[in-house]
Amino acid sequence: MDEVRFGPELLDRLLRHLVECVPGCDGAGVSTNSRSLRALGSAVDHDGEQWQRGEGPVVAAASGEETVVEALPDGITWVTAVPGSWTHDGPSVLSVYTDHEPKEDDLRVIDQVEPLLATAAAVVEFCADEVLRADQMVQMVQTRxxxxxxxxxVMGRVGGDAGAAFRTLVRASQHFNVKLRDLAAGLVEVVGGAPVGDQEPNAGPTTVPPPPAVRAARLTWQALG
Known part of the structure; x- marks a missing residue:
């Protein structure tokens, strides 16, 4: 089967490029699955501290699936945290640390580089040995x-925006101790009344949610009603 070489060194190169292109930037990192995946400069400490505390702009961006821009407690350092592509359990998050509130030009550069970093992070996370098979790439896209x-x-059931719907799914997956991907597949199966593969016969290989995830999805759907 076809293989694509895609390692952490690409993340380092993209992060260095980002730090060099954003004036006043002294660090940048990529986090995924509630941990720092790769970081340069000040992001090494800042990202790790936020995940350890379970709060901060990076954590907020991951849990709310919305970009967060705010100053850190020191009142000097600003962080721009941008959620990106999905890994097994949630979105990757790009964090960029600057000595000023990011300007429009800064955000434009971040927006240009973020999709590349998010995709690279997702690929590395899906395949720790740096070799990604074609079927793993399909799984990555399917998860999203x-x-x-x-x-x-969820939005159709209770209203609200995409961020609120995402937080609802995260809380349910944590409550029932099932993977977010499996809960999502279970919800699609429960509401659709048929296995995911039968609902999208031309979508290729599909995720089959385990029984606990289907049960969690059914209870979640009932609770939302």
Whole structure:
């Protein structure tokens, strides 16, 4: 099967490029699955501290699936935290630390580099040995699609925006101790009344949610009603 070489060194190169292109930037990092995946400069300490405390702009961006821009407690350092592509359990988050509130030009550079970093982070996370098979790439794309479908179902059920729907799914996955991806697949299956693969016969290989995830999805859907 086809393989794509895609390692952490690419993350380092992209992060260095970002630090060099944003004036006053002294660090940048990529986090995923509630931990720092790669970091340069001040991001090494800042990202780790936020995940350890369970709060901060990086954590907020991951849990709310919305970009967060705010000053750190020191009143000097600003962080821009941007959620990106999905890994097994949630979005990757790009964090950029500057000595000033980011300007429009700064945000434009971040927006240009973020998709590349998010994709690289997702690939590295899906394949720790730096070799990604074609079927793993399909799974990565499918995870994102399932999460988006589940968010749409939640919004249709209770209203609210995409961020609120995402937080609802995260809380449910934590409460029932099931993977977010499996919960999303279970929700699509429960609401659709058929296995995910039967609902999208042309989508290729699909995630089959384990029984605990299906049960969690059913209870979640009932609670939302």
């Amino acid at each position: 699609r399932l999460i988006e479908q589940a968010k749409g179902l």
